[in-house]
Amino acid sequence: MLHKKRCVAMLLAGGQGSRLGILTRHMAKPAVPYGGKYRIIDFPLSNCSNSGIDVVGVLTQYRPLELNAYIASGTPWDLDLVDGGVFVLPPYQTGASGEWYSGTANAIYQNLPFIAQYNPDYVLILSGDHIYKMDYDAMLQHHIAHNADCTIAVRQVPWDEASRFGIMNTDKDDNIIEFEEKPKNPKSNNASMGVYIFTWEKLRKYLIEDENDPNSSNDFGKNIIPAMLRDGQRMSAYSFNGYWKDVGTIESLWEANMDLLAPVPEIDLHDKQFRVYARNLGLLPQYISETAVVDNCLVTDGCVICGDCHHSILSSGVRVDSGAVVEDSVILPGAHIRSGAVVRRAIVAENADILGGSVVGEETGNIAVVGIGVVVPEGTKVAAGEQYEG
């Protein structure tokens, strides 16, 4: 018998994130790099670490290799513990049967025995889709104070975007009275962040009932939450006001990176009281040469910058040769921009090699993407919005 834990976190990391196109062809969305030296999953994992949650189950399914290798023993997030830690939970076979995770609720259902080992009071459900810093413990205190069966984190979104989200309609005491998935005429702009805290016994009950319902699509938003509301369970909304960005599309991933270059970024990654941890590659310090221009950029370990870089994110081990130009772009780890190449409004994926005389992206229009390890030959033009795979 393991020690009882007050709260266990389950992180849904199995999605492909197909709207990220060629960036997620070889890895799950939570493994996608962000902000120079992070990956998306660093945010929920660091949030757990900063919130005193020390058991995290990570549910993987789509292309798990990159994610498994990245999480490994959980050391970067202080989750390599004897009593707890991070556990990668892929789908598994039982006896004659065995199945893939058929939905978010089913993924947790299949891992009820994992949660039960810790006999927790509460279970926190997370996804690996967003960039945000959040103290889950404050949300847990809210859940306890409201004597709730389920608490859903909500964030106000612009009214004109509200119809893209799951919208929570609440009374004055934060009780959720209605949930509408992507409503045409939203009654509020409180969007669900996909962050849930359940009282363990209620979660177990509803997951088992949901699994026994052949018509269910085994999804938290579509099935579990509506069922609990129908039964009059105590559902509370927890308002979160900090930076929160979905990075589900090429454009939003690019925007979220550019947000870090604001004069005062809305998300503070410098905050020593709430650090965002990442696996460190142990590269050399960054070197900015005599010929380099580095203007309004984030640059990290292992970079060798000799060219002109403006308003861009240069990730671990990126090389920009003398005479190359990088503007308004996100260059992912290990990419090489050679002399004479021009990269504008683009995401250049890991280890891509942009040869001289090629032009990636345009000054206006959609974001261009160069795939992982792709060589862009001399003289190539990659148009705005194009996903170039060679």
Next chain:
Amino acid sequence: MKSSIMGLIYTGERDQQLRELTNVRAVAAVPLCSRYRLIDFPLSSMVDSGIRNVGVIMQRNYNSLMDHLGSGKEWDLHGKRTGLVILPPFTTSDNVGVYAGFLDALHSNLNYLQRSKEKYVVVTDTHMLYTTRYDDMVAAHEASGADITLLYTRDPGMKRLQTGRYLHVEADQTVTAIEVDPATPRLDCTYMECFCMEREKLIEMVDTAVSRGQYHLTRDLLMNAISNHTMKVKGFECTGRAWHLDSVQAYFDCNMDLLSPEVRANLFPADRPILTKLRDEMPTRYFPGSSVKNSLLADGCIIEGTVENCVLFRGVHIGKGAVVRNSIIMQDGTVSEGAELDNCILDKQTFVRPNSRLIAPRSYPILIAKQMTV
């Protein structure tokens, strides 16, 4: 594969040469090149040579060294079977705590040497900066049938007046002469204060020497062994760049040397990472209006001013309009708005007030001690 080599790093002697830099820390813990400490280099070279059992003999001021090394996790030396073994001074009837010399220090830690299992031991001091393959050195030692093999360099830049240990090495790598602290070095090779030999032989040698009142390896033991041919002494050449960090000036020049990409490529071979203690910092932010040329920077810096020919450590802040040239600024240092620095070394957490001017000649850099406000 199980390694037949163990490592021993001595961090004891001569920690006054670097003045304020070593008032608060051992030489081995001196920060350099934006994110490293001196001990990272021998330690990483050892790990890279397949060595899994590394003892670190501590002497004075070892607090920051302990903090840096931790459990040895960053070097994969936190194993159950073997790993990092910290050997602080301790006082017993055999161990006075303050070592009279290198052999004395080894003698006080004989127990560790005795209970280790590896056939060979590589022993190194920490005043020299270099990377080498210790496994190649031991292979050469084994092939030559030597009693002891000394690491040396032919780099003329390693020669010093009044101090240092110099060797003459024949083409077959036989060491035929040694001189200790000559006013003017006459021999052509510099001994890099690192040797290898069989572990059992080292135990025997140390025990014999100390029981006869000999405490210094070079002066008392090697000199005699070479001139009287009592031991077969061979050399192993370190062909890469090396630095002797025996003065503030040498420390300063070494950091400035590392601004050259060629020099860095020599000290940091591409396939052999130098590992160090990690700190989770965000990437460095270059604000509009900043200008950075020919500089090394760690993560977590905020650059709003002008930086030329500098080595900046983690978390350094260069304010608007500040101009910093030819300087080394260690972790969490702040250079406020409008300040001007040239040829300065700022130890950790120093604070330079707005519009201050700290201008020194290249030949005598200003050294600001840890946590000072200027």
